[in-house]
Structures are given as structure tokens and as C-alpha cells.
Amino acid sequence: MQDNIKIFIAEKNFEGCGGLAMTDEIRVTIAAYACILLLNRRHDFYPRLQSILVYPDSYSVPTTRLGPGQMLIEGQEERAGESWHTGAVVLSWSHIQHRPGDPAAHNVVLHEFAHQLDQEDGSVNGAPLLPKSSMYATWARILGREYEALRMDADADRPTVLNKYGATAPAEFFAVVTECFFENPRQLRDRHPELYEELKRYYRQDPAPD
Ligand SMILES: [Zn+2]
Known part of the structure; x- marks a missing residue:
């Protein structure tokens, strides 16, 4: 490191x-x-x-x-x-x-560098380059579903673990999920286990303490 x-x-x-x-x-x-x-x-x-x-x-x-x-x-x-x-x-x-003292607060550096990862394949769409081509289908299914769920929660003004700014576009969703994965991993894992697993596979890290 x-x-x-x-x-x-x-x-x-x-x-x-x-x-x-x-x-x-x-x-x-x-x-x-x-x-x-x-x-x-x-x-x-x-x-x-x-x-x-x-x-x-x-x-x-x-x-x-x-x-x-x-x-x-x-x-x-x-x-x-x-x-x-x-x-x-x-x-x-x-x-x-x-x-702010809140561990879930916006981390602008993680956010913008997640966008850089998303941009590595030339398109800004919430899907970075994944290590195996077989991972794209699951990534699209789970992140797509979770993005739609966040949009509905944002529309209904329900409380969410993920910052609602992530509901503005798929690229923002990936950046917001990345922030949450590193800053608030336990809550992300508990409330969105499949999403957490996808991020864990992509980042090859498991930041949530047992
Ligand atoms: Zn952004």
C-alpha cells in the first residue's frame, strides 16, 4: 500500500x-x-x-x-x-x-476515483472493467435492480443506507455504492448483501468487520 x-x-x-x-x-x-x-x-x-x-x-x-x-x-x-x-x-x-463525524458521510475522493474506474473502459455507465467477462451479467442484474430500488426509495422519500444522490444516474450509483462499501460496510452488507458481494468481488476486499 x-x-x-x-x-x-x-x-x-x-x-x-x-x-x-x-x-x-x-x-x-x-x-x-x-x-x-x-x-x-x-x-x-x-x-x-x-x-x-x-x-x-x-x-x-x-x-x-x-x-x-x-x-x-x-x-x-x-x-x-x-x-x-x-x-x-x-x-x-x-x-x-x-x-462530518458521521462515518457514512460523503467521501469525495473515493467517489471521484470510483468514477475514474468506471471511465477506464471508455464509457461512464456504472460498470467498470470487471476482471472476468462472466461477471458482467450478474453485475448488471444486481446493480441494475439495486439502482431501481434506490430510485423508488428516493421518490418515496424512504430512509436509505445509500446516499440518494446515487439514484440520479447509474454512474453515480456505482460511485455512491463504492463510498458506502468502504465507509459504511457493515450496514451495506446487512441491508444489501448481494450488492455487497458484487463490490467485494470487484474490489477484492471485505471491509466489513465480522
Ligand atoms: Zn459523481
Whole structure:
């Protein structure tokens, strides 16, 4: 794991944005979370990823959407992180550091690096490259069913173990499930045993204590 962190830091370009001065603490913290997702798996250190851009806090991104009468409405959106398929991950350092005491709280680094894994096969659809082709059918069946269940729970406003943001798209579902698998594994295993098994097979780890 320590070697992985060193290699990751040596291979990737870390850049401070918005006035953030890059430090070893920031590099090591991000690299450690990124490498948790690689532990025990055959991997090549997120081969498409070149740069990690870090802002001191959330940052705003200009957005456009279609309004009434096909009018383009320009706006701003605050973000704590994003993952680009063109080789970058963007993160807010304050969101990495100051996570609320709740262990199930959003882990933006695990989330964005799960998106990087999802993007390795060129499409962002909630299905990363699986080690065996025979795994895809079960993956699609179980994650598809669980995604639909989360959407229904979100619509009905029922309490869920998984963050309801995962109900917005299959890619977000995989990122949210990854966060929960590492941050809140016991609850995930108890409430969603089949989903937990799929993640366990993919990540080759069993983070839930017995
Ligand atoms: Zn996301």
C-alpha cells in the first residue's frame, strides 16, 4: 500500500488551484484514498488519469441549461469534486478534510476515483472493467435492480443506507455504492448483501468487520 502511494504520487501531476499551495499532506491523503480502491486488484494506477487539481474549498463552475422556449440559461454550480474522462480529477481540500463525524458521510475522493474506474473502459455507465467477462451479467442484474430500488426509495422519500444522490444516474450509483462499501460496510452488507458481494468481488476486499 505504501509503495502504491509513492508510485501514485510520482506518476500523477498534483496541482493547486484557486490559490491552494500544494503540500505533501494533500498529496498523501488523496493518494491513500485513491490507492484503497486499487489494493489487491490488478491495476495500472488509473492509466487515463494525469492530473489531480485541488481547490481550497468548493468551486463554482459555469453551467448552461435549456429553459422555456429553448432559451439557454447560464448559471453557476458549486462543486466539491468531479472526474473528467480526459485525464483529471478535481477535488475540494476542505471537503476532504472536514467531513462530518458521521462515518457514512460523503467521501469525495473515493467517489471521484470510483468514477475514474468506471471511465477506464471508455464509457461512464456504472460498470467498470470487471476482471472476468462472466461477471458482467450478474453485475448488471444486481446493480441494475439495486439502482431501481434506490430510485423508488428516493421518490418515496424512504430512509436509505445509500446516499440518494446515487439514484440520479447509474454512474453515480456505482460511485455512491463504492463510498458506502468502504465507509459504511457493515450496514451495506446487512441491508444489501448481494450488492455487497458484487463490490467485494470487484474490489477484492471485505471491509466489513465480522
Ligand atoms: Zn459523481
